[in-house]
Amino acid sequence: MRGEFSAELEVVRKKVEQEAQITQSDLKRQISELELRCEDERTEKNRLQVAVDELESSSRARAAAQAREQEFLVQFKKQLENGIVVTKFGSRGVPHQRVVYADAQCHWLSWRSPATSATHSSLLQPKTDSKVDTCDLVEVLPGATTENFTRQRPDAPARCFSLVFVHPCRTLDLQADTAAQCQQYLRGFRLLQEEAALKRR
Template identity: 35%
Template sequence: TQTATQTHEVRMPMYLPTFKPATGCTNASDFIVRCFVARLRSGITVVKHGRSRWCKSRLRILHVHSDGRSLTWKPALGEPSSSKRPPKLDLSTCVEVRHAWSPDPLNPMFTGTPILRQKCEAPNAHKSFALVFPKRTVDITAVTADQCKVLMEGFSALCFRLQVANLAGRGQGQGGKRGKSEDGQPDDRTTTASVTLTNTT
């Protein structure tokens, strides 16, 4: 039997000129976003492929900051720690969630991303994907194919909703000053939009 949540699920058409969800990901309901953010807050262990040619692929724990939009990661237990500051990537600026088998628009003859093609072994491609940002990619191999599906669906829904919230905030007379009101103070409207997406209570 279906629960009320399932029968009243909101399926938003995931179309934005600024964001491309993973192929087959069409559901950006509150339920999916909230569940995914809750899982990210507790940490999700994956294999992350380093951007440097000399950098090994390592187990990392993906984590989202309390703002519900900033992605970071840290070494998994037993992995060498880094002296570098942990990254903080704004998921509202993600332009695509791309599976390793999806076409690379910059190299139409290839799939995935340059890092996935270089670092991800062929037997793992089915459970690998990348978060594409304007100036970098975050290239990930999940532990299982199921985890990969959950991550791609979750990131697709979360990034989509964050961008919709950004656009809604801008449309309320902010004149392109994202997150700031006319007097230069942080504007509550954009934070409210993201809080409604990440409030897990």
């Protein structure tokens, strides 16, 4: 009787030990899975933080670049109000120096001979045939690419650029005195064109 009881007790003990081992093994596996999951979550959190930091940095850089462009446009408009001296290539005659200028709000561009004094009335009411509205500026082309430039080859094509207008459809084909000026004018007129495009929407 005692032997049977001992045998049963041994069976129960072994069963308990096995269950304990299984439970311990399950717990270890679950802990390992949780640790892996935590590590994955930490990695994902770090990845997301890096992405957020990059987006914020990119956004700050974009805002700073836009602020610089706006400041440049403000200065360029002031420069246009005072007038810039360029060589104009027209559909008739030889290329000639002209002062390209704008009203204070940069609603229109006009051009005149450097010899002509910039009287108040001429600035307020330029001639119709020498005036274009900036809202009609649709493209700024670098280089000597238009018909006027093809007809009268410029001595420095790299310093040339064209302003393309609609209503009426025409180009204003200009050559700057220096390459640096040309780049400055290209940048300024492109910003002016972007502003005009926003106003047309």
